[in-house]
Amino acid sequence: MRSLINTVIARNPVMTDPFNPPERTHQHGDFSRMETRLAHRNHGLLLELLQHDVTPVGAHYLLTHFDVPYIAPSDAWTLQCDGLVDRPRTFSMAELMARPYEEEVVTLECAGNGRALVEPRWQSQPWHEEAVGTARWGGTRLAPLLAELGVADAVEDVVFESCDWGIDGGVEHVFARSMTREQIQTTGALLVWQMNGQPLLPQHGFPLRVVVPGWYGMASVKWLARISCIDTPFQGYQQVQTYRYRQAAGDEGIPVQQLKVRSLMAPPGIPDWYSRERVARAGPVEVVGRAWSGRGVPIERVEVAVDGEWSDADVQPAIGRYAWSKWQWSWQASPGHVELMCRATDAEGQQQPIEPAWDAAGFGNNACQRVSVWVRE
Numbered sequence: 001m002r003s004l005i006n007t008v009i010a011r012n013p014v015m016t017d018p019f020n021p022p023e024r025t026h027q028h029g030d031f032s033r034m035e036t037r038l039a040h041r042n043h044g045l046l047l048e049l050l051q052h053d054v055t056p057v058g059a060h061y062l063l064t065h066f067d068v069p070y071i072a073p074s075d076a077w078t079l080q081c082d083g084l085v086d087r088p089r090t091f092s093m094a095e096l097m098a099r100p101y102e103e104e105v106v107t108l109e110c111a112g113n114g115r116a117l118v119e120p121r122w123q124s125q126p127w128h129e130e131a132v133g134t135a136r137w138g139g140t141r142l143a144p145l146l147a148e149l150g151v152a153d154a155v156e157d158v159v160f161e162s163c164d165w166g167i168d169g170g171v172e173h174v175f176a177r178s179m180t181r182e183q184i185q186t187t188g189a190l191l192v193w194q195m196n197g198q199p200l201l202p203q204h205g206f207p208l209r210v211v212v213p214g215w216y217g218m219a220s221v222k223w224l225a226r227i228s229c230i231d232t233p234f235q236g237y238q239q240v241q242t243y244r245y246r247q248a249a250g251d252e253g254i255p256v257q258q259l260k261v262r263s264l265m266a267p268p269g270i271p272d273w274y275s276r277e278r279v280a281r282a283g284p285v286e287v288v289g290r291a292w293s294g295r296g297v298p299i300e301r302v303e304v305a306v307d308g309e310w311s312d313a314d315v316q317p318a319i320g321r322y323a324w325s326k327w328q329w330s331w332q333a334s335p336g337h338v339e340l341m342c343r344a345t346d347a348e349g350q351q352q353p354i355e356p357a358w359d360a361a362g363f364g365n366n367a368c369q370r371v372s373v374w375v376r377e
């Protein structure tokens, strides 16, 4: 008999007041309905598409905290630039697009990538390894635009304000992030309206976003509506409440900024539909992947391990200072069940750890990927 209880469980079992949310906690084991729903909204890269130098637009990972705002495709969008500047100004899209155009291939990764692999895990977007993608971003550099505005010497932070709005941790706010002028200058941060040669898709920030090469994705504010120069450190929710490395929730923490060195492989062989376990045939297997180090530092070495025995892969030069490098390795697979791992080292000697470093919210987990493969005769 179909019971009433089944009907109730099939609905959302948890109702919480957004302005009075229960404390989020660390979890072991199965993923909750809320985590699963977030995972649908914010999809990751299909790891087999690591074969592409530049990720096809529709396959680029997505992370949107609130709703994707509806912005009609017209030329009515404006960017308001104000605060402590000599010449406050509102730009139309046409005025922005008339500025010097530059394209840069940039690997973007979410700071929460790998969160689901930190034990116990923080309740949030449950990324495993797939929150990464590389796009050819087109737009204009931010630093010269700020120079034209005449930013006052007293300015400490440049605030990038979006128009997507929601509630997190009981606090209602618009998505906003800040950088110092020096950070904007040294990263070569861009104001972007093109992705792989086409206008931004709504979910990637149409019509205008920021892209900060080498930094985790949270800095690359989508649907950019306003740039404001202030003489105090910005205290917005997305700047100080979250995106901090913390040993325990409530610590002051350290701001999350640059990507950490990391590599991923396209899992070799063929998958089992439900478990995603891999099956490969014994003999030569080409293992292909990507590696990056967000600080603009080249990847020097990628190693692959079969059950803990490491070999060097061939690493190709990156197609941009802030883009990932392709690597490949010829594996002579013999029958049995094995675990593959890959590990990148950059030119400054930064290397991926085997086990995740502890972070309370699961930020910056760049531990080596593990792929289980069943090799058959």
Ligand SMILES: Nc1nc2c(c(=O)[nH]1)N[C@H]1C(S)=C(S)[C@@H](COP(=O)(O)O)O[C@H]1N2
Residues within 6 Å of the ligand: 060, 061, 062, 063, 064, 065, 066, 108, 109, 110, 111, 162, 163, 164, 175, 203, 204, 205, 216, 217, 218, 219, 220, 221, 222, 223
């Ligand atoms: N306005 C706005 N910008 C945003 C976000 C957001 O929720 N709202 N998410 C940020 C985060 S956390 C990431 S990882 C990147 C993801 O960019 P993408 O969805 O284009 O891949 O956008 C950033 N910019």
Ligand SMILES: [Mo]
Residues within 6 Å of the ligand: 063, 109, 110, 111, 112, 217, 218
């Ligand atoms: Mo993110």
